[in-house]
Amino acid sequence: MNPAPENSSPAMDRHWFIVRRWQTYASELRVLLLRVIAVVVLYGCQVAHFLSQSEEGQAANLSFQRVATGTAVLLIVVSLLVLLLVLKRILPGWLPFLTTMVDLLAIGLLVGIAGGPMATSLVGALYLVIAMAGLRFDLRLVWLATLGAMAAYLGTVGMVDDSWFDADHAVPLVQQGVSLACLGGTGIVIGQIVRLARPLAQQYHDRLTHAQAKETK
Numbered sequence: 001m002n003p004a005p006e007n008s009s010p011a012m013d014r015h016w017f018i019v020r021r022w023q024t025y026a027s028e029l030r031v032l033l034l035r036v037i038a039v040v041v042l043y044g045c046q047v048a049h050f051l052s053q054s055e056e057g058q059a060a061n062l063s064f065q066r067v068a069t070g071t072a073v074l075l076i077v078v079s080l081l082v083l084l085l086v087l088k089r090i091l092p093g094w095l096p097f098l099t100t101m102v103d104l105l106a107i108g109l110l111v112g113i114a115g116g117p118m119a120t121s122l123v124g125a126l127y128l129v130i131a132m133a134g135l136r137f138d139l140r141l142v143w144l145a146t147l148g149a150m151a152a153y154l155g156t157v158g159m160v161d162d163s164w165f166d167a168d169h170a171v172p173l174v175q176q177g178v179s180l181a182c183l184g185g186t187g188i189v190i191g192q193i194v195r196l197a198r199p200l201a202q203q204y205h206d207r208l209t210h211a212q213a214k215e216t217k
Contacts, residue, residue: 012202019201020137027135028086028096032079034132035103039079042125043072067113071106078102096136100145103129108152116160117153117171117179126152127186134190137197146187150180 050058050065058065082099085091107125114120126149133145154176161170169176 024091024136025086025089027137028082028091031096031099031132031135032083032086034128034135035079036076038125038128039072039075042122043068064113068110071110075103075106096133096138096141097144100129100133100141101148103132104145104148104152108155111152111156112159116156117175118160123153123156123179126183130183130186130190134194137194139191139194142187142191142194146184146191149183149187153179153183 046065046068050061053061078099082095085095104126107122107129111117111120111123114122117123130142130145130149133141157171157176162168
């Protein structure tokens with residue numbers, strides 16, 4: 001949970017929880033839309049790349065194309081199922097955590113099958129997952145997305161590296177370090193934005209109340 005301001009009270013905490021809960025539905029709809037757009041755009045790029053290859057190239061990449069198609073269908077189906085729940089005003093607290101993990105696992109699987117972080121730029125989608133977590137204004141979810149993205153990245157490295165402890169690395173150690181630092185840094189920045197949401201709302205309310213009080217005098 002986000003840390004409460006110094007002048008918070010149980011009543012204020014309850015109001016903040018209610019406001020956050022109301023916004024959760026709108027935020028989840030935005031996340032669903034972004035997920036579907038991202039899947040369509042990324043899959044469209046993959047299909048265009050696949051069709052641009054020669055027959056030999058298409059034959060060599062047919063297995064990955066099938067996995068990419070299945071993954072795209074899975075993510076869209078998950079989005080539609082969540083959409084039905086949101087429209088029925090059903091959104092359990094654990095659902096955003098589950099969908100975030102599904103996103104991370106799907107990206108990690110595709111990057112690993114494609115040949116690792118050095119073979120595809122799809123690893124950049126991990127940043128989108130962290131950003132989408134910030135839309136829910138839940139600090140715990142941001143940290144889950146950040147740590148999960150870092151773990152997923154390391155998993156893709158492990159899928160293409162025979163050993164992490166020898167002198168030979170499919171993904172250079174410097175690149176691994178930079179990527180992990182950037183993923184972690186992105187999560188920290190998104191987390192700070194989430195932390196600022198409540199104080200910003202409180203300050204706006206205080207200034208609005210003060211201005212209305214001056215007008216009534």
